[in-house]
Amino acid sequence: MDRRSLLAALGAIPLAVPFAAPLAAQPLRVVASFSILGDMTQQIGGAALSVQSLVGPDGDAHVYDPRPKDLRTLMQAGLLVRNGLGLEGWMDRLTDAAGFKGKVVVAAGRVTPRTMTENAGAIATDPHAWQDPRNAMLYVQAITAGLVEADPSNAARYRAAAASYTERIAQTDSWIEATLSAVPAGQRRIITTHDAFGYYGARYGVEFLAAQGISTESEPSAKAIAALVRQIERDHVRAVFIENMASPRMAQMLARETGAKLGGTVYSDALSPPKGPAATYLDMLRHNTTLFAAAMRVTT
Ligand SMILES: [Zn+2]
Known part of the structure; x- marks a missing residue:
């Protein structure tokens, strides 16, 4: 039994329990809801992660229709990164169907959301927070915290990569x-x-x-x-x-x-x-x- 299936079998045990690292550690499997979050997560995790995005390049994350293969992808993952702010209306159905018990990072969880009045006059929360790079820095904080919790053996690596990625985001913002x-x-x-x-x-x-x-x-x-x-x-x-x-x-x-x-x-x-x-x-x-x-x- 490898480390990840052991963790899955011990589902109720907190992930922070220190395990001896196996000699050839398998990369942590992470699922991101869409491609932008997939890239951010990969930038922080590098080779320590295997990241898959459910909604890929050029896809529409508002109206995605999950496929059977997404269920299998999610069932094998230790961490799910989603945007929140109402973007992925289809996600709860998918995690329920997969019986997903891993950690969930809501990337926009630390963002101050914008609201706007839609044409019909209703007030709606704008989910596209990643379009402000200062929010992306908050996304990086949330994703890094999730990675550190799911895979504490690589904590130093994740924190160092997050710091240098945050610096590049700040440069792009300027x-x-x-x-x-x-x-x-x-x-x-x-x-x-x-x-x-x-x-x-x-x-x-x-x-x-x-x-x-x-x-x-x-x-x-x-x-x-x-x-x-x-x-x-x-x-x-x-x-x-x-x-x-x-x-x-x-x-x-x-x-x-x-x-x-x-x-x-x-x-x-x-x-x-x-x-x-x-x-x-x-x-x-x-x-x-x-x-x-x-x-x-x-x-x-
Ligand atoms: Zn949109």
Whole structure:
């Protein structure tokens, strides 16, 4: 019996009980709900972890439909990392079905959430907290605490990697701030498909407008789209962006209707595949910022 199945068999025993490390330690199996959390966790855990993301690159974590293989993946995992803030409405069904008894990290658990008024007037919590790098630092703290608890033998390694990753996040945050500071305040408006950039906009002083609310679960109404078209024209918004995990049709239609430019594809709720321009969380921030800044700086 290996260490992990022993731990599973002893489910009721606290994980902090010191076990003698086996000679060839198996990497801790971690499941992340979606690709951005998968990358953050891998950055902290390195080779000590085997990380699998349920919703992969270019996937939509709002409306995921778990498959039988996800059950097996989860049953073999010692740790689950999820976002929280209402993003993964499908997760509780999956953990119940898998009988998952491992540790769960709610990555956004230390974040101060933004709320917003949806088109229908309801107040909703915005789950996209990772789009503000300062929140990502809180995600790193929460994930590191979970890793240390699930696998105390590698605690020093996780803490050191988390410190250097946090430093790189801080550098990226400063770079974004400097890059966007070149855009005049009156031109800081961007249109996206769904409302995924509220935290980013609040951090860097950019106004984001979107056809869809903070979830992709409901289609925008004709009335909401008409109001957005009027707003784009009135405010002279320069660019409309396609999101990697959503249909491009809405952005294409808005550009056609208003004469705004299509600014390219940005990454909101999922990374790109490994060879793409946003294969890691930090690459995603840089890619999005480069496109946003270029679109907003265009003079008309
Ligand atoms: Zn989203």
